[in-house]
Amino acid sequence: MLNYFPEEVLEHVFDFLTSHRDRNAVSLVCKSWYAVERFSREKVFIGNCYTISPERLIARFPRVRSLTLKGKPHFADFNLVPHDWGGYVQPWIESMAKAGVNLEELRLKRMLVSDESLDLLANFFPNFKSLVLVSCDGFSTDGLAAIASNCRFLRELDLQENEIEDRRGQWLSCFPDSCTSLVSLNFACLKGEVNLLSLERLVARCRNLRSLRVNHAVPLDALQRILAQAPQLVDLGIGSFVHDPDSEIYNKIETGMQKCTSITSLSGFLDVTARCLPAVYTICRHLTSLNLSYAPGIYSDELVKLICHCNKLERLLVLDTIGDKGLGVVASTCKELQELRVFPSDLYGVGNAAVTEEGLVAISAGCRKLNSILYFCEQMTNAALIMVAKNCPNFIRFRLATFNPTAPDAVTMQPLDEGFGAIVKSCKGLKRLSVSGLLTDQVFLYMGRYAKQLEMLSIAFAGDSDKGMLYVLNGCKKLKKLEIRDSPFGNAALLADMGKYETMRSLWMSSCEVTLGACKTLAQKMPRLNVEVINESDQMEASVDDKHKVEKMYLYRTLVGPRKDAPDFVWTL
Amino acid sequence: MSPESETSGGLKTELTLGLPGDLQVQKSGIKRGFSEVVDLKLVNDSKAESQPPSTTQVVGWPPVRSYRKNLVKNCKYVKVAADGAPYLRKIDLEIHSSYQDLLTAMGDMFTCLTICNVLNERKLVDSANGEEYVPTYEDKDGDWMLVGDVPWKMFVESCKRMRLMKSSEAIGLGAAAPSTPSKGSSTSC
Numbered sequence: 001m002l003n004y005f006p007e008e009v010l011e012h013v014f015d016f017l018t019s020h021r022d023r024n025a026v027s028l029v030c031k032s033w034y035a036v037e038r039f040s041r042e043k044v045f046i047g048n049c050y051t052i053s054p055e056r057l058i059a060r061f062p063r064v065r066s067l068t069l070k071g072k073p074h075f076a077d078f079n080l081v082p083h084d085w086g087g088y089v090q091p092w093i094e095s096m097a098k099a100g101v102n103l104e105e106l107r108l109k110r111m112l113v114s115d116e117s118l119d120l121l122a123n124f125f126p127n128f129k130s131l132v133l134v135s136c137d138g139f140s141t142d143g144l145a146a147i148a149s150n151c152r153f154l155r156e157l158d159l160q161e162n163e164i165e166d167r168r169g170q171w172l173s174c175f176p177d178s179c180t181s182l183v184s185l186n187f188a189c190l191k192g193e194v195n196l197l198s199l200e201r202l203v204a205r206c207r208n209l210r211s212l213r214v215n216h217a218v219p220l221d222a223l224q225r226i227l228a229q230a231p232q233l234v235d236l237g238i239g240s241f242v243h244d245p246d247s248e249i250y251n252k253i254e255t256g257m258q259k260c261t262s263i264t265s266l267s268g269f270l271d272v273t274a275r276c277l278p279a280v281y282t283i284c285r286h287l288t289s290l291n292l293s294y295a296p297g298i299y300s301d302e303l304v305k306l307i308c309h310c311n312k313l314e315r316l317l318v319l320d321t322i323g324d325k326g327l328g329v330v331a332s333t334c335k336e337l338q339e340l341r342v343f344p345s346d347l348y349g350v351g352n353a354a355v356t357e358e359g360l361v362a363i364s365a366g367c368r369k370l371n372s373i374l375y376f377c378e379q380m381t382n383a384a385l386i387m388v389a390k391n392c393p394n395f396i397r398f399r400l401a402t403f404n405p406t407a408p409d410a411v412t413m414q415p416l417d418e419g420f421g422a423i424v425k426s427c428k429g430l431k432r433l434s435v436s437g438l439l440t441d442q443v444f445l446y447m448g449r450y451a452k453q454l455e456m457l458s459i460a461f462a463g464d465s466d467k468g469m470l471y472v473l474n475g476c477k478k479l480k481k482l483e484i485r486d487s488p489f490g491n492a493a494l495l496a497d498m499g500k501y502e503t504m505r506s507l508w509m510s511s512c513e514v515t516l517g518a519c520k521t522l523a524q525k526m527p528r529l530n531v532e533v534i535n536e537s538d539q540m541e542a543s544v545d546d547k548h549k550v551e552k553m554y555l556y557r558t559l560v561g562p563r564k565d566a567p568d569f570v571w572t573l
Numbered sequence: 574m575s576p577e578s579e580t581s582g583g584l585k586t587e588l589t590l591g592l593p594g595d596l597q598v599q600k601s602g603i604k605r606g607f608s609e610v611v612d613l614k615l616v617n618d619s620k621a622e623s624q625p626p627s628t629t630q631v632v633g634w635p636p637v638r639s640y641r642k643n644l645v646k647n648c649k650y651v652k653v654a655a656d657g658a659p660y661l662r663k664i665d666l667e668i669h670s671s672y673q674d675l676l677t678a679m680g681d682m683f684t685c686l687t688i689c690n691v692l693n694e695r696k697l698v699d700s701a702n703g704e705e706y707v708p709t710y711e712d713k714d715g716d717w718m719l720v721g722d723v724p725w726k727m728f729v730e731s732c733k734r735m736r737l738m739k740s741s742e743a744i745g746l747g748a749a750a751p752s753t754p755s756k757g758s759s760t761s762c
Contacts, residue, residue: 078633135638161640189640270644294644344635347642376635401635434636460634485633 010036020045042066047505049087049111050530053560054095065104066130067092071111073508073554074458075483077135080510080552082536084567087111090120091565097124105130105156112136118143122150129181130156140165141192148174156184158211166192173198182206186213188237188268188294196222204229213237216270221249227256235289236260238268245275254279267291267317274302284309288336291317293343300326307333314338319345320354320376327359331366339372344403354403357384357410364391372397379410380437385419389426398423399434405461405486408438415439421446424454434458444468448475456481469493473500483508491518498526506556517546519553523573530562531555531573649729655683655706655737666729672721679708683737697737705740719743 014037017023027037043066046052058064071087089111096103103125113136121128128151141164147157148171172194175182182202187194194217203209203226211234212226218239227233243250253276263283272295284290287310292298300323307313307326313334320342322330330337340363342355357380364370364387371394380402409416416437424430424447431453435443439462447454448471455478463469469489472479473496482504490513501507516533523531534552535544562572649666662682669675680697697706708720712731720728720735 075633077638078636079639080633135640161638163640293641296644343641344637347635347637376637403635405631405634458636460636 007032007036011040014040018043039063043105044068046070048556048558049089049092050556050560050563051505051558054092056560058095058099058101062099062101065102066107067096067103067105068107068109069111070109073483073506074110074481075485075508075510076110080485081554082534082567082569083137084112085534085570086563086565086567088565089113090117093117093120093124101125102127104128105132107132107134108136109134110136112138113143115139115143115146119146122146127153129153130158132156132158132160133162134160135162137163141167141169141171141190144187145169145171145174148172148179149176152179153181154179155181157182158184158186159189160186162189164190166190168192170195170198172202175202177205180205180207183208184211184235185209186211186237188213188215188239188270190215190217193217200225200229207232209233211235211265213268214239216240219243220253220276224249224253224256227253227260231259232262233260234262235265236263236267238266238270240271241269241276242271242273243276245273245278250276250279254282258282261286263287265289267294269295269298272298274298277302277306281306281309286312288312289315291315293317293319293341295319296321296345304329310334312336315340317341317343319343321345322355322359323353324355324359324362327355328362328366331362334367336369337363337367338369340367340370341374342376343374344376354378357381360384361387361391364388368392369394371395374399374401376401376403378403379407380416380419381409381411382414382416382419382422383409383411385416386422389419389422393426393428395423395427395430397432398427398430399432399458400436401434402436405436406438407436415442417442417446421450424451429453432456435462436460440464441468441471444471447472451476453478455479457483459484459487461486463487463489466490466493466496470496473497479503480505482506484510484512486511488513490514494518495522498522501526501529501555502557504557506554508552508554509550510552512549514550514553515546516544516548516550519550520546520573522555527561528557528559529555530558532566533571533573534569535571536569651710651732652734653679653682653737654735656739656742658683658737664735666732671725672728675720676708679737696740706737707740707743708735709738709743710735 010033014023014026017026020043023037023041027034038060040063041061042063044057044061044064045068046057047070049069049071069089069092071089072081072085075081076085087110089108097120104127106121106128113133118139121131123146131147144157144164147154175198179202183206194215196218199214199218200222203212209230210232212230213235214223214237216239220241220243223238257279260283264286266280266283266287266289269292274297277298284306290307290310290313292303296319298321300321303318303322304326307316307330311333314336316330316334316337316339318341322342327342330340342359344354346354355375355377357377360375360377360380361384368391370392373395374397377400380400408414409419416435417440420435420439420443424433430451433447433451433454433456435458441464444463444467447457454476457472457476457479466489468487469484470493472482473493489509494509494514495518519531519533523529532554533550534554536551566572650663651666653662653664664675664678664682666675669678676697683697697708698704699706709717710720710728710732711717711734713733717736723731
């Protein structure tokens with residue numbers, strides 16, 4: 001009988017469950033399983049840091065060793081959320097330090113991190129091993145120095161696209177000579193100088209280093225010396241790749257690259273002379289991941305020459321300078337491609353060529369394993385999307401952004417409803433979707449009807465009426481995150497099914513037709529939701545009319561009520 | 574359905590669920606077209622009516638992280654037209670650190686022109702015929718300004734394109750006696 005099943009055995013079985021969803025499910029089976037699970041849980045994922053408090057987390061999972069936290073809503077990436085909206089990591093670190101949690105790993109996304117937080121982290125958790133910060137800000141190189149100096153067993157320091165203040169300290173030199181444990185070091189986003197000698201010595205003594213991504217301040221000759229010390233690298237992010245291709249240094253780099261037979265992932269080129277690119281051709285044939293999206297100024301022909309060598313590529317990130325023709329080459333070369341991201345290079349209207357629907361169709365025809373795409377383009381057509389849907393039914397993520405957000409089908413001038421409809425109908429496993437272009441309520445009808453696995457949806461400048469939003473809320477049963485901007489959805493849609501929001505992580509609506517009164521109604525009826533209204537203009541107006549449309553609303557489910565750290569311009573209703 | 578349409582989908586006979594007093598809100602301007610938003614969010618752009626507005630003028634579109642925007646920003650090419658030259662050139666403002674630097678580059682580009690700095694005025698002179706050229710630029714608001722008035726960084730930020738205007742035509746930009754250099758004034762060498 002299950003009652004006599006020893007707890008140790010249960011715990012051992014649960015060890016095999018790595019996904020947090022599986023563990024969550026297991027904990028709901030019965031009280032004893034809940035108890036065993038909570039004491040054995042080491043990794044916790046919190047998708048919204050305001051859903052729960054640090055104290056309650058620690059109370060339930062006292063043995064937590066790895067914590068992942070996400071702060072600001074996704075649209076913060078596009079400057080739609082004020083900088084000091086919230087998402088502070090400090091209270092979490094303080095609570096864990098106080099409770100004596102044996103924290104080893106911390107992964108943060110869109111959170112505010114201070115040097116003080118990093119200092120606490122470095123000094124109160126003796127077994128701390130791994131810090132991953134994505135799109136965070138609020139800290140400086142002083143905080144990094146604290147981490148480098150004090151984390152004796154540091155394995156991973158991974159900084160992705162953060163805004164880090166450069167205090168011109170020698171943070172890299174703060175890694176003591178005794179530090180030999182680094183496996184992964186990524187400081188590509190740092191703007192300032194680093195001590196090159198310290199870097200070389202660090203790489204030399206960390207024999208287990210697998211991943212190294214440097215910033216623009218590391219020049220080609222330093223890179224050559226580093227590679228000589230670390231031929232075992234699997235993932236390389238190049239800083240500056242600028243040199244005279246006829247020079248001795250260049251030849252050394254070329255031969256150095258030949259020895260790096262383990263590199264399967266390449267990125268960076270933060271500064272690059274296109275004529276130097278042939279030096280990397282030798283590693284191209286082993287590459288499964290290539291990110292050239294940080295390298296403006298490489299023209300289509302040079303990109304193509306490089307990609308011709310990359311026939312094992314599974315993941316490719318590029319700028320739209322590649323052009324439709326370049327994408328055609330990708331389609332015929334990269335048969336293993338699963339993920340493609342094409343970013344815009346011309347954000348300032350200077351008139352550089354971009355990609356169109358032709359490039360996308362070519363990719364879909366050549367790369368049948370494609371399951372994830374992010375595509376910024378000048379124009380799109382229904383015919384193209386229908387073709388893509390037919391060629392690639394395996395999309396899990398499909399994100400499209402046309403430069404003009406309400407651009408119609410470039411040929412027929414019709415809305416793009418049918419095109420996106422084909423995508424959701426064909427791609428039965430679609431989990432994430434971002435739509436763009438001229439769209440009516442019809443596209444949402446299709447989503448509600450077909451996008452049954454959809455978890456995250458981004459809508460901008462789309463739809464005609466509340467019906468659109470209602471189709472989605474009613475039909476997309478697995479929806480977790482919905483973010484909407486500049487669309488004519490209002491109170492009727494917002495209030496039709498209030499219980500739905502407790503099954504979701506969050507809802508963002510900005511520049512829509514929702515009024516303050518409706519938000520208040522929702523907040524009143526649903527105590528387990530925080531309904532936040534962000535009002536940057538009329539901060540002091542206590543008596544704003546309920547009929548007023550709210551500029552920005554963000555609501556999310558929570559177990560701990562309104563947050564206490566909200567700034568003046570955020571009203572929790 | 575055109576983006577400019579205001580009444581798309583909002584039939585008066587349509588049943589809607591709404592709070593009392595909300596009907597007005599529902600009916601008017603149901604489809605907030607892109608161009609409408611641009612008018613709200615943009616200060617002044619005379620081009621807004623004639624052609625699709627530049628996508629950089631709507632907050633957060635295209636949806637690209639600021640980290641990326643700043644990267645691409647490090648390569649700011651603007652068109653440079655010189656009166657009388659048969660074709661335009663492009664110059665990357667980001668790789669220059671000062672007005673002097675920029676003028677030197679322009680002098681290199683239009684090789685017949687050399688720099689002539691008199692009384693804080695910056696000009697380029699065609700050594701062949703003595704014709705003077707005054708560097709001007711179009712800013713974010715669409716106005717044509719004299720190069721050199723605002724701090725360098727502010728200029729890089731707001732400059733959309735440049736024109737080397739013949740001195741004789743530039744007189745309308747502002748007049749002042751050579752001995753009293755004032756903002757936006759143009760003097761002859």
